[in-house]
Amino acid sequence: MVLKLHGATIATCTKRVLTVIEELSIPYELVPVNFFAGEHKDPSFLAVQPFGQIPYIDDDGFKLFESRAICRYLALKYGGVEAGLVPAAGELEKVALFEQAASIETSNFDASASKLAYENLFKPMLGQTTNTEAVKALIPVLEGKIAGYEVMLGKTKYLAGDVVTIADLFHLSYGSLLAQQKIDFLESEKYPNVARWWKDISSRPSWKKVSSA
Ligand SMILES: N[C@@H](CCC(=O)N[C@@H](CS)C(=O)NCC(=O)O)C(=O)O
Incomplete structure (x- = not known):
């Protein structure tokens, strides 16, 4: 089936x-x-x-x-190990770095990016009022995290090393909503490694197809 x-x-x-x-x-x-x-x-x-x-x-x-x-x-x-998108279970250090990257996305990115999307985009869509104070507080939190990404991505091409993994791709859904909110941390000259990484992952054909559907 x-x-x-x-x-x-x-x-x-x-x-x-x-x-x-x-x-x-x-x-x-x-x-x-x-x-x-x-x-x-x-x-x-x-x-x-x-x-x-x-x-x-x-x-x-x-x-x-x-x-x-x-x-x-x-x-x-379905072939993600062969494609390099996830490490094989036996590759202990690669698995650990992958889990580190996946955890960074959940705790350092999604934690504020999803709340921002909720306040700025989803609430208005549902006829609710944006909490502007919450937005004001979340933006510097997110920027602080992006500064951490800049350091990491200055050392490796992607978050878990020099090969793209699904931990990078996890960022696409909420990352792409930041531009709609005029929050430019992913494309800013201030964070060149982040901008290079974001351009790379967001121009993958998979995301182009999903985001344009
Ligand atoms: N951590 C869950 C979150 C899923 C989630 O929050 N989905 C939203 C839509 S994007 C939803 O169903 N929200 C309804 C609700 O939480 O009541 C996941 O990654 O699948």
Whole structure:
């Protein structure tokens, strides 16, 4: 049975998974979840994803949620090791550096980038009011983290070494929303290594396809 992705193509975490699917040309079927109608809170959805969040996958009966866990699973199962997108389990130091990079994305990037997107983009879309004080506080936090990225990316081409991994690609969904908010840390001359890295990963054909869908 073909891999089923339950999600919405407009949603950031679904896009994260779709990027890996495109990178590895994995055959799949999208099972659309109508986010605006609240289908992700239906009992049948909650029976699989008890937090009521998209996406989840059903890979021939194996069900998994959490976009980054799904990306790791898909990469390990469908040729990501051979493509260099994830290290093989036995390569201890490479795995450790990959996990470091993945953790940086979650704790140092997503933590503020996703909140900024929520305040500046998603709340207005839902008819809610942006908390401008929260935005004001989040921007310097994010910039401080980007300064850390600049140091890391001055040493290696990508976050886990000189080969792109899915830990780099994890940044694409929320990173691409920063420009829409006129927050330019990923493209600024002030952070040349970050700008070089961002240009590289955001121009990959996988992301071009996912972001233009
Ligand atoms: N950590 C989860 C987050 C998933 C998530 O927050 N998805 C959003 C859409 S992008 C959602 O379903 N939000 C609804 C909610 O949290 O109630 C993942 O990476 O899959």
